[in-house]
Structure formats: structure tokens, C-alpha cells
Amino acid sequence: MRMARVRFGEAVREICIQWVPEAGIGDYILAHVGTALSKVDEEDAAFMLEALREMVLNRTQSNS
Amino acid sequence: MVTSEHTLMEICGGQTHTIMRYSLQELLPEEITLIHGPGCPVCVTPAENIDAAITLAADPRVILVSFGDMLRVPGSRDDLLSAKARGGDVRMVYSPMDALEIARKNPHKETIFFGVGFETTAPAVALTIRQAHMRAIVNFSVLVSHVRVPPAMEFLLSSSTSRVEGFLAAGHVCTVMGTGEYLPIAEKYRVPIVVTGFEPVDILMGIRESIRMLEEERHGVVNAYSRAVRPEGNPAAKQLLGEVFEVVDCRWRGIGWIPLGGFMLTEAYRDFDAMIRFGLHTEQSDENIVCLAGEILTGRMIPTECPAFSVRCTPEKPLGAPMVSPEGACAAYFRYGRHR
Numbered sequence: 001m002r003m004a005r006v007r008f009g010e011a012v013r014e015i016c017i018q019w020v021p022e023a024g025i026g027d028y029i030l031a032h033v034g035t036a037l038s039k040v041d042e043e044d045a046a047f048m049l050e051a052l053r054e055m056v057l058n059r060t061q062s063n064s
Numbered sequence: 065m066v067t068s069e070h071t072l073m074e075i076c077g078g079q080t081h082t083i084m085r086y087s088l089q090e091l092l093p094e095e096i097t098l099i100h101g102p103g104c105p106v107c108v109t110p111a112e113n114i115d116a117a118i119t120l121a122a123d124p125r126v127i128l129v130s131f132g133d134m135l136r137v138p139g140s141r142d143d144l145l146s147a148k149a150r151g152g153d154v155r156m157v158y159s160p161m162d163a164l165e166i167a168r169k170n171p172h173k174e175t176i177f178f179g180v181g182f183e184t185t186a187p188a189v190a191l192t193i194r195q196a197h198m199r200a201i202v203n204f205s206v207l208v209s210h211v212r213v214p215p216a217m218e219f220l221l222s223s224s225t226s227r228v229e230g231f232l233a234a235g236h237v238c239t240v241m242g243t244g245e246y247l248p249i250a251e252k253y254r255v256p257i258v259v260t261g262f263e264p265v266d267i268l269m270g271i272r273e274s275i276r277m278l279e280e281e282r283h284g285v286v287n288a289y290s291r292a293v294r295p296e297g298n299p300a301a302k303q304l305l306g307e308v309f310e311v312v313d314c315r316w317r318g319i320g321w322i323p324l325g326g327f328m329l330t331e332a333y334r335d336f337d338a339m340i341r342f343g344l345h346t347e348q349s350d351e352n353i354v355c356l357a358g359e360i361l362t363g364r365m366i367p368t369e370c371p372a373f374s375v376r377c378t379p380e381k382p383l384g385a386p387m388v389s390p391e392g393a394c395a396a397y398f399r400y401g402r403h404r
Binding site: 038041044 | 131158159160161162181184185187188191195236239240265291292293294298300301
């Protein structure tokens with residue numbers, strides 16, 4: 001089984017990454033109970049979350 | 065933007081939690097109602113399966129291994145933590161693979177893993193079972209209690225009292241299974257099903273997409289969590305899941321029989337079924353009649369409408385699973401201060 005050390009905040013766990021063969025060192029992955037389920041593109045994620053944060057901010061400002 | 069009333073349901077304990085924690089219902093226009101569905105696999109684990117786990121834990125030959133959130137859930141009489149207090153070897157793990165390691169290190173005992181969870185968790189259990197098989201670890205077995213989300217969705221939609229007009233689909237289940245299983249449901253019941261993540265903004269985006277579709281009278285499946293979900297899901301995980309588990313009718317606690325709502329081991333792996341190995345049979349057990357889990361899990365009632373909520377039923381003294389499990393609606397309402 002292909003394993004990797006994965007950081008979850010402060011903790012580091014050994015996670016099986018054989019289902020996400022495209023993941024490499026430094027990548028972000030979504031893991032659940034010891035198995036990696038998908039790779040998460042951090043740039044995409046950061047960009048989208050920021051865009052959505054703006055959306056929420058605009059909405060709450062216009063409602064007040 | 066919203067011209068009429070709409071009711072959406074989420075079936076994911078993580079989403080329930082986020083909605084309560086960030087008071088997302090309050091950010092929405094009055095016309096939109098969010099209902100919490102049975103998105104807590106711990107909550108829908110039949111009491112008789114917990115009773116079986118307790119029976120097994122009491123056997124001195126057994127090490128009963130479980131995810132932490134199952135330990136305090138009451139079966140029909142008591143819980144696994146009580147079984148441990150009475151001398152049962154009950155241990156908690158993060159991953160089912162840790163249970164296999166316990167088996168390897170304790171060759172003179174039988175290690176039984178209590179397999180609870182949706183399609184997000186079942187692949188990890190499948191992986192563990194296949195590893196046990198390949199490595200010929202004979203003192204390991206699984207008490208299988210995994211369940212599937214799409215049949216529950218269909219069950220809820222087919223009820224004549226259903227008020228649900230659209231669903232937020234659980235993002236992490238979909239990272240494994242993809243979006244394909246939801247297409248026939250969206251078609252048959254003409255509802256929007258939007259794959260949604262767990263951050264507050266993800267949920268708002270999922271809601272926004274669902275409402276947009278309802279307002280435009282469109283139905284179908286949309287992926288609003290594309291940073292983690294692909295339409296095909298994770299083919300390798302799905303393939304292993306299908307090799308080790310097959311689909312079966314099963315009971316969801318508080319709800320009843322859901323056709324094709326669960327998993328059992330395929331014939332090739334049935335040796336690893338703890339119930340068969342130990343000759344146990346489950347019978348439906350009587351439930352605590354004060355606990356209204358069934359109403360809560362199907363979204364017919366919210367926790368604050370339950371007479372026992374925060375009075376007789378609290379996280380310290382729970383009457384039922386939705387108050388015990390961190391993913392349960394009652395626990396979320398209590399934790400985020402929705403008391404009477």
C-alpha cells in the first residue's frame with residue numbers, strides 16, 4: 001500500500017494514498033479515516049473560498 | 065431573487081454542524097427553510113448492532129475496536145463505554161487499518177472492528193478487509209453497519225409527507241461515489257441535487273444553486289464542490305468498495321427499512337463478517353420511547369421541538385443517538401446554544 005505522512009493542522013498521520021496517485025509531496029489532499037480520497041488543488045480552493053467570502057460579505061453588507 | 069417558499073434538506077452531519085455553528089439559516093431569506101436529514105451514520109446505526117457489539121465486547125476472547133463517536137451511543141440497554149467499564153476490551157481508533165494492526169499484535173484474541181459510516185468510510189474498511197485477506201490475518205473480523213445515502217434520499221422523497229424540494233448532497237460521500245447515483249433520483253422526483261462542501265461559504269453556494277434551480281423550475285444534479293469532487297468520483301476506491309461489499313436492504317435507526325440502504329460483505333469476503341463468525345443474529349430491539357430520533361432524522365421535527373431536548377436529554381445524559389454523536393442534529397443544536 002502506498003502510504004504518506006500527512007499533516008492535519010499540528011498533527012501528522014500516516015495515510016494510505018494509493019487512491020490518489022496524482023498526489024505528490026506538498027500537495028493538499030482530502031483524507032478520511034486513514035485514506036486519501038481526492039487531491040485538492042490549493043490554489044483553486046484558496047481562490048474560490050476568497051471569492052465566496054467576498055460574496056457573503058457583499059450580501060450581508062447590502063442586507064444591513 | 066426568491067419569489068416563493070422553498071425547503072431544502074442536507075444529509076450530512078458535517079453540514080448540519082456548520083449550518084448550526086455559523087447560524088446560516090439566519091443569513092437566508094425567510095422563504096428558505098433548511099431541514100436536517102439523516103446525515104449522521106452513527107445516529108442511524110441500528111440499536112441491535114450496538115447490542116451485538118456490546119455482546120462481542122463482553123467476550124474475553126475479543127478486542128472490540130470502534131470509531132470514537134460510537135462509544136457513548138446507547139443501544140437498547142447501554143453503550144460500549146459501559147461495556148468497557150465492565151471489563152470488556154473496547155478500544156478506539158481513527159482508522160480501520162489501526163484495528164488490523166491491533167489484530168496483528170494480539171494473535172491470541174479476535175479483533176473485531178465495528179464498521180459504521182457512509183460511502184466515505186466503507187472504502188477504508190474494504191481496504192482493511194482486503195489487506196487482512198491478503199496477509200492471511202485470521203483473527204480479524206468486522207461488524208458491518210455501513211449505509212448508503214442515495215437510497216435514504218429516495219426513501220424521504222417518496223414519503224407522502226415529504227416537504228423536501230431539493231437536496232444538498234454530501235460532498236465527501238461524492239468524492240468517492242461521484243455524482244452518477246443522484247441523476248436518476250433527480251430525474252424521477254424532479255428535484256435539484258447540489259453536491260456541496262462543508263465550509264460555510266460552500267453551503268451558502270450550494271443553497272444558492274439549489275434555490276436558483278427551483279426558481280427557474282429546473283431539476284438535476286450540479287457539482288458545487290468541484291475542488292474535491294469529480295463526476296466519476298474516485299474509481300479506485302469505488303472499485304474496491306464493490307469488490308468487498310454488496311448492496312443490501314437494511315434498517316436505519318429511527319427510520320425503518322430502507323431498500324438497498326446498506327452494505328454487506330460479498331461472498332468472497334464473508335468470512336470476515338463478525339456476526340457470522342460468532343453465530344449472532346440481530347433482532348429489532350425496542351427503543352427508548354421518549355427519544356424522537358426518527359422525527360429528527362427525517363427532518364419532521366427540529367431538536368428544540370422535542371420535549372426532552374436540553375431538559376432530560378443532554379450530551380452528558382443522552383436519550384438517543386442524535387444527542388450523542390457530534391454529527392447529530394440534537395448535539396449541534398445543543399452545542400451552538402439553541403436551547404428553549
